Amino acid sequence: MHKPVLLKEIIEILSPKENENFIDATFGLGSVSFEILKYTHPSGKILAFEWDPELYNLGVKTIKKIKMEKRIKLVNQNFKNLKKVVKEEGFSQIKGVVFDLGISNWHYQESKRGFSFKNDEFLDMRINPNIKITAFEIINYFSYKELVEIFKNYGEEKEAEKIAQIIIDRRKNKRIETSKQLSEIIAQVKKTRRKIHPATLVFMALRSFINDELGNLEKGLKEAYDVLDNGGKIVVLSFNGLEDKIIKNVFKLLKKQSGRIITKRVIKPTVEEIKKNPKARSAKLRAIEKN
Ligand SMILES: C[S@@+](CC[C@H](N)C(=O)[O-])C[C@H]1O[C@@H](n2cnc3c(N)ncnc32)[C@H](O)[C@@H]1O
Incomplete structure (x- = not known):
């Protein structure tokens, strides 16, 4: 039901490999997580955040149904508390964190x-x-x-x-x-x-x-950078100018702490993708690597 935007580009940047661990900060209906898992078999894990309790419950059921409990841990938490949750879950060796901001089609429709x-x-x-x-x-x-x-x-x-x-x-x-x-x-x-x-x-x-979407974003991004392994990446998909401004500012700060901005130019969906999925029209993708 939720058509993920710029999914191919997200995966290209994260370049997930066998047995690597990732964080999905915005699980939704899980398409980004499920795509990452295809590349990280047999034992790469995902820690996924979903703040909405209804979507969280749905996600838990889906994960069970597809027998992925060993590889995805879904938590009903706000990604602004990312660092605390990562510690509580004992999650480590994190190669990437993905943020697909906003709400899902499920929110609009269901x-x-x-x-x-x-x-x-x-x-x-x-x-x-x-x-x-x-x-x-x-x-x-x-x-x-x-x-x-x-x-x-x-x-x-x-x-x-x-x-x-x-x-x-x-x-x-x-x-x-x-x-x-x-x-x-x-x-x-x-x-x-x-x-x-x-x-x-x-x-x-x-x-x-x-x-408080902007407040969550600023804190979540900074915490994501802290928990990453060296060489790990943050990929953020945003849908409005205010979010994009925060991402740019946080990335600027992280660059001073030795981050390398991967997307010198912001990545946007093609005309083709926008035709298929009009909600993609305002999407912007930015990414940074920890060094
Ligand atoms: C655009 S959707 C993600 C869609 C997902 N990538 C997919 O493929 O289905 C964003 C999701 O993040 C959740 N969300 C929004 N703010 C959040 C936050 N601060 N912490 C955790 N989840 C959040 C929303 O409830 C929504 O399900």
């Missing part, structure tokens, strides 16, 4: 948590239910100023003021409860060119803010 503006679902948008705040609370109770800040700082939405104002006006009469209600309200004040839905950036901003 989770029923309001991630997609196409569906009429309660505005939740939490990847993990332990998170304290939902999109519903933000949309219905945050001030105009707070909404503007979230839309700008987490979504780079240029029409943040206009959108925040219509939300404030509408919620006076009736609470805004679902993803469809919110996206229709946004579409009334924002027009976009091409096929991109006018609510795209606001939805991205809400999800990123609620789940």
